Amino acid sequence: MGGASVVGRTTVTVQVNGQERRLELDSRVTLLDMLREHLELTGTKKGCDQGACGACTVLLDGRRVVSCLTLAAQCDGREVTTIEGLAPGGELHPLQEAFIRHDGFQCGFCTAGQIMSAVALLAEERAGSDAEIREFMSGNLCRCGAYPNIVAAIREIAQQGGGMP
Amino acid sequence: MSVLEYRRPEQVAEAIALVSADPGAAYLAGGTTQLDLLLKDGVVEYGTLVDIGRLPLRGTSVVDGVLRVGAVTTMEELAADAVVIERLPMVREALLSGASTQLRNMATIGGNLLQRTRCRYFRDRAVAACNKRAPGSGCAAVRGPARMHAILGAGENCIALHASDLCVALVALDAVVGIEGPDGQRSVPLTEFYVMPGERPDVENVLAHGEMITHVDVPLPAAGLRAQYVKVRDRASYEFALVSAAAALRIEEGAITEARLALGGVGTVPWRAWAAEDLLRGRQADEANFRAAAEVALRDPYTVPGTEFKVGLAQRLIVRTLKYVSGAQT
Numbered sequence A: 001m002g003g004a005s006v007v008g009r010t011t012v013t014v015q016v017n018g019q020e021r022r023l024e025l026d027s028r029v030t031l032l033d034m035l036r037e038h039l040e041l042t043g044t045k046k047g048c049d050q051g052a053c054g055a056c057t058v059l060l061d062g063r064r065v066v067s068c069l070t071l072a073a074q075c076d077g078r079e080v081t082t083i084e085g086l087a088p089g090g091e092l093h094p095l096q097e098a099f100i101r102h103d104g105f106q107c108g109f110c111t112a113g114q115i116m117s118a119v120a121l122l123a124e125e126r127a128g129s130d131a132e133i134r135e136f137m138s139g140n141l142c143r144c145g146a147y148p149n150i151v152a153a154i155r156e157i158a159q160q161g162g163g164m165p
Numbered sequence B: 001m002s003v004l005e006y007r008r009p010e011q012v013a014e015a016i017a018l019v020s021a022d023p024g025a026a027y028l029a030g031g032t033t034q035l036d037l038l039l040k041d042g043v044v045e046y047g048t049l050v051d052i053g054r055l056p057l058r059g060t061s062v063v064d065g066v067l068r069v070g071a072v073t074t075m076e077e078l079a080a081d082a083v084v085i086e087r088l089p090m091v092r093e094a095l096l097s098g099a100s101t102q103l104r105n106m107a108t109i110g111g112n113l114l115q116r117t118r119c120r121y122f123r124d125r126a127v128a129a130c131n132k133r134a135p136g137s138g139c140a141a142v143r144g145p146a147r148m149h150a151i152l153g154a155g156e157n158c159i160a161l162h163a164s165d166l167c168v169a170l171v172a173l174d175a176v177v178g179i180e181g182p183d184g185q186r187s188v189p190l191t192e193f194y195v196m197p198g199e200r201p202d203v204e205n206v207l208a209h210g211e212m213i214t215h216v217d218v219p220l221p222a223a224g225l226r227a228q229y230v231k232v233r234d235r236a237s238y239e240f241a242l243v244s245a246a247a248a249l250r251i252e253e254g255a256i257t258e259a260r261l262a263l264g265g266v267g268t269v270p271w272r273a274w275a276a277e278d279l280l281r282g283r284q285a286d287e288a289n290f291r292a293a294a295e296v297a298l299r300d301p302y303t304v305p306g307t308e309f310k311v312g313l314a315q316r317l318i319v320r321t322l323k324y325v326s327g328a329q330t
Ligand SMILES: Cc1cc2nc3c(=O)[nH]c(=O)nc-3n(C[C@H](O)[C@H](O)[C@H](O)COP(=O)(O)OP(=O)(O)OC[C@H]3O[C@@H](n4cnc5c(N)ncnc54)[C@H](O)[C@@H]3O)c2cc1C
Pocket: A050, A051, A052, B026, B027, B028, B029, B030, B031, B032, B033, B034, B035, B036, B052, B071, B072, B097, B098, B099, B100, B103, B106, B107, B108, B109, B110, B111, B112, B113, B114, B115, B116, B163, B164, B165, B166, B211, B212, B213, B214, B238, B239, B240, B241
């Protein structure tokens, strides 16, 4: 049962990258701000803050969502995976390595969101062709225009048959 | 907005009671419209959000040839539904043409029906004239640059578009909205659910405060109906429609025995092109008749300089989509 004992505040218990976190927050706090401001997980980026760019993409119960339009309160009792959770022991996820190999970024601001989205894309089995990759990655914008290299990185891992951690 | 109460009741009746009793309360489903308008644009104000995302209104069932879709089923879940894939491919096309995978994982079917307009004057608090946001203040869009705006059902008081893709397919298929309020349940055909702006652009549909959409019923068409949803937009993907069409034809011995046509990107409400359907029924499935249907579908538009192009674009899209579903070469 969600809800506040204190006016305007909410208690949230959430698994973040496999670790249980319990926070008492202003009810207006988004999942994105909870991660960045309260848990100091700054890998997840704030681009537009209005659902339009995908920079803030994380996995919620295994499905990709934009964390800027999700309330922290909505995540109570659920599991969140961020870019930090892909390389828990410091060993990079195959997609992270592929992005480096293919030069899948310039400034890097969109990259965490691209990679989280791509992890979900592979799990959804929607990386069957370049056209399919482009269509189902379209929620992640890249102002530097690294798209061809992003597609190449995803294609490589898809052809190797997955890349789920 | 200074203080926000977040509530997540476990029962439908409890959620309805909470919102009904409090004029400052509103439902929160996926949040992709609600949180944007409340926390980011600051153009709506609520003291309490009642989260309905985990209510037992999720998933689908088929009863007597009708697909019942729970209101908090997400767009991605519905697009992956086996019955939708097999029997309602046009609904799947409309769903997957909307927003991004991330947003579709969050956005619910009830929320999609109730999404607010993308009119940028409505979403900008610095703009004073917006009859939808501030009744009686005028309409900045009819005088200022407009593009993503409506040309049908529009008037000088408001040209705001209903931007849903899904709803275009659903009005074409005679979907029915299941509603529950403090006084019980009712059903309203989706074609009668929305209210055109007229003198009151702030009133968008027939829901009373506190009434909840619990489900949407979609009658499953009999085999042989060919249907397609086509969306024309400024980008190849992840963009709202400039114009879209949901068209379905049943053709027996060359003659059209069933015609369904709805339009997106042009209406203040998801637009059912009744007159075009009447014209097509009983006629030959040929290009001359498709052109005539396109003509009547766009009769009497209300355009401003930025939206004039939509008339011709919509007509060409109608002809192209009808040709495709008729099986003709395009
Ligand atoms: C960047 C972006 C791009 C988009 N592109 C598209 C697109 O191309 N095509 C398209 O069709 N849509 C598009 N959308 C809109 C999106 O589909 C809607 O925001 C979404 O469907 C709303 O659903 P939700 O569950 O998030 O609703 P919420 O935001 O939670 O709620 C929306 C409204 O409905 C009310 N509400 C929700 N559920 C119920 C219910 N069951 N009963 C009563 N009231 C309810 C809420 O109180 C609120 O007023 C886009 C959105 C964004 C942010």
